Amino acid sequence: MQQIARSVALAFNNLPRPHRVMLGSLTVLTFTVAVWRPYVYHPESTPTPIVKTIELEKKEIRSLLPEASEPIDQSMPDEVEDIPQDELDDKTAGEEGVHEYVVSTGDTLSSILNQYGIDMGDISQLAAADKDLRNMKIGQQLSWTLTADGDLQRMTWEVSRRETRTYDRVDGGFKMSSAIQEGDWVNSVLKGTVGGSFVSSAKEAGLTNVEISAVIKAMQWQMDFRKLKKGDEFSVLMSREMLEGKQEQSQLLGVRLRSEGKDYFAIRADDGKYYDRNGTGLAKGFMRFPTSKQFRVSSNFNPRRLNPVTGRVAPHKGVDFAMPQGTPVLSVGDGEVVVARRSGAAGYYVAVRHGRTYTTRYMHLRKLLVKEGQKVKRGDRIALSGNTGRSTGPHLHYEVWINQQAVNPLTAKLPRTEGLSGTDRRDYLAQVKEIVPQLKFD
Structure with missing residues (x-):
């Protein structure tokens, strides 16, 4: 060991002076870093650090695992929420904060509300407030509003044209109230020709904003209303409830639109959906997943x-x-x-x-x-x-x-291409024979 030390010292002394200075400086610096320890001054007045123990449920622990693909600390920024809007959105959005749904085949109260992320506890309390909710019929409409925290605040169920039931949140559950309309339903045909835009032309023809929304949604799969041209024609059959000379509510029964010489129809069936004159569904079918195969x-x-x-x-x-x-x-x-x-x-x-x-x-x-x-x-x-x-x-x-x-993309009721069959189709075609003749442009 001593021989090694003497050899190192001899080699060091034989180096040129600048090299000896540089090597010595590096040695001192390396030694300093090796033995240095940071000293942090803690005054006696500094309080003891507070340690908070957080117990997570199993479902929350999963969100913190490495497989969680997005940080949980924030939601997406507002800029991501900005989907380009246009004039028609004002007519299709409905009342702000109100969500609407038409009951379809196989729907239950749970399957409808669960896809929107509504808590199962709220759904159970609703069912307890009114057992009839377990027997909803195809074509009936639900609408609801949520609190700022995403809890269900109020739900409305249009049982029939005359009866509407409302469920308001109260301590311990929901309270149901029922309203019966006593007005008369009168059918009206409203016609017009597109001028500056469909919305303005429809208003001139006598349609309300709600009715314009209904027309746009019924025809959305066949026609881009933003691209209608001056001179295109439309004819709308509305059923309106009149009470003491005032319109209370309305329902779209059928619409005919002629664009560039071609006619498009949407006729309402008993299930609340709209079909063409042959009973073929107007909605374009969706795939459940956005990839050719399923991933985890x-x-x-x-x-x-x-x-x-x-x-x-x-x-x-x-x-x-x-x-x-x-x-x-x-x-x-x-x-x-x-x-x-x-x-x-x-x-x-x-x-x-x-x-x-x-x-x-x-x-x-x-x-x-x-x-x-x-x-x-x-x-x-x-x-x-x-x-x-x-x-x-x-x-x-x-x-x-x-x-x-x-x-929820995994459970949402997505549109699919379908048509009527059997007795449903026969009943529908009978309605078509009554409605189409009323949708004349003359």
């Missing part, structure tokens, strides 16, 4: 998700699918691309509008394959999945919005 769900839809540390609501308005980067992302239905750009936390994202009722959004993409304003068909490639924006791993964030309200 890494984070579920949860509009009431809480940050386990702050206790604040940090909603997750879609579903995350864990998938390799570069996986083709498909449009789930026919529509128009309204957003195709990069936007902060969402990274590269695409929004597709389907008719006037449905919008789908695809986020954290690696590459966009479409442009804003482009028309797409169901199954078209619109992007490649990625890991851009606020993301902790490769995944696709996918959202479905109905009437500007986020719903």
Whole structure:
């Protein structure tokens, strides 16, 4: 050992003086760093640090695992919520904060409200307030409002044209009240020719904003009302309830629209949906998943998700699918691309509008394959999945919005191409024979 030390010292002494100075300085610096320990001054007045123990439920623990593909501390910023709006949105949105739904085949109170993220406890309390809610019929309409925290505040059930039941939140549950309308229903045909826009022309023809909304929604799969041309014609059959000379409510029975010499029809059936003159459904079918094969769900839809540390609501308005980067992302239905750009936390994202009722959004993409304003068909490639924006791993964030309200993409009642059959079709065709002759332009 001593021989090694003497050899090192001899080699050091034989070095030129500048080299000896440099090597000595490095040695001293290395030794200093090795033995240095930071000293933090803690005055006696400093209080003892507070340690908060947080106990998480199993469902919350899952959200903090590495597989959780989006940070839980924040929801998406407002800029992501901005879907381009136009004049027709004012007529299709309905009353602000009110969500509407028409009961369809196989629906139950639980299946309807659960897809909107409403708590099962509230659903159970509603059912306890009125047992008839377990026997809702096809074509009946529900509407509801939520509190700022996402709790159900009030629900309305249109049992029939004459009876409406309302359920208001009270301590311990919901209180039901019923209102019976005593007016007379009168059918009216309103006709017009498109001038500056359909909305203004429909108002001149005597339709209210609610009735204009009904017409646009009924025809949304056949016609883009923004592209109607001057001289196009429309004829609308409305059934209106009149009480003491005032209109209380109305229902669209049928509409005929002639654009560039071609006629389009939408006739209401007993199930509350609209079909063409042959009983064929007007809605364009949707795929359930935005990829050619299914991938693991890494984070579920949860509009009431809480940050386990702050206790604040940090909603997750879609579903995350864990998938390799570069996986083709498909449009789930026919529509128009309204957003195709990069936007902060969402990274590269695409929004597709389907008719006037449905919008789908695809986020954290690696590459966009479409442009804003482009028309797409169901199954078209619109992007490649990625890991851009606020993301902790490769995944696709996918959202479905109905009437500007986020719903659970895995359970939402999506439109499908269907038609009437059997006795339903025969009854419908009998209605068509009565309604179509009334929709003349003369």
